[in-house]
Amino acid sequence: MTDQAPPAASQPASSVVRPAPVRRNAGIPLDLDWINAVQVNRSAVERRAATLTTRRSVKKEWQAAWLLRAVQCTDLTTLQGDDTPGRVRRLCAKARQPIERDLLDQLGLGGYPLQVAAVCVYHSMVPTAVEELAGTGINVAAVSAGFPAGLNPLPERIREIQASIAAGANEIDVVISRQHVLTGNWAALYDEVRRFREACGDKAHLKTILATGELGTLRNVARASMVCMMAGSDFIKTSTGKEAVNATLEVGLVMVRAIRAYEEQTGYQVGFKPAGGIRTARDALAWLILMREELGERWQHPDLFRLGASGLLNDIERQLQHHATGRYSAAYRHPMA
Secondary structure, three states: OEOOOOOOOOOOHHHOOOOOOOOOOOOOOOOHHHHHHOOOOHHHHHHHHHHHHHHOEOOHHHHHHHHHHHHHOEEEEOOOOOOOHHHHHHHHHHHHOOOOHHHHHHOOOOOOOOOOOEEEEEHHHHHHHHHHHOOOOOEEEEEEOOOOOOOOOHHHHHHHHHHHHHOOOOEEEEEOOHHHHHOOOHHHHHHHHHHHHHHHOOOOEEEEEOOHHHOOOHHHHHHHHHHHHHOOOOEEEOOOOOOOOOOOHHHHHHHHHHHHHHHHHHOOOOEEEOEOOOOOHHHHHHHHHHHHHHOOHHHHOOOOEOEEEOOHHHHHHHHHHHHHHOOOOOHHHOOOO
């Protein structure tokens, strides 16, 4: 089945219809009966994930529009030990102009205000990103709370969140203590995430990283997703990008179905962010298809969907170049930083 692109992906800025604002997830009391009742049929999940991209195809101009939407939903990320202020500045320049102007002109979108959703960096790089992105509307996301292991003492993790917000970050990506999931200590996980949410307050949105590759089972992924949403997470996120296994469609399917169940029970819409190993335009399309199929078009906008990626924009630009000219450009013509 061929589907049209998400609204606004290929329209002039003046004709864009903005989706209604999301009511922020305030969380609910921990419901252990609900958590213990969660079940996952692994075989069914694997079958569904395997057919997602075969049941729905997005071609030609609609594919180009969906790829532009993927750009809008990208958290452009650098989380390396050798990060420098210069690298972050170059990344911010790419965030402001993710697709070359000449290529946008060829696509008939020369006046379209295209930019990524956020730049995601370590705490020490937050001031640089804030300075470079001032006035753009691009969010600054800080990985805080002992990223990537999440094993620092809880007071230290909370202080790091507060310091990142004080430095100007308006999104906080935290990683949970995996031991709480692996030991079934749901009350401890709830309390941890609740305190992260309180530290964010009204100044920053909270994206909670489950590190799903280290949780053991899909049922653990589903239950951890539900606990984090009950504790007030604005987004649930698959991975740090540092695990041996990061974002997979199977894990994504389990998490987005938890999001759907939570909305049905509470009325709160929680966002989803796959991260780690998302490198190609085909990957981006697969995740957008998952969102459309399972949660609907509303979850194809950056206030409810993000793609955590570093090199993804390179391949998207090459695919858009092919759509516009019939030729692929060399990868070196689209440097990231």
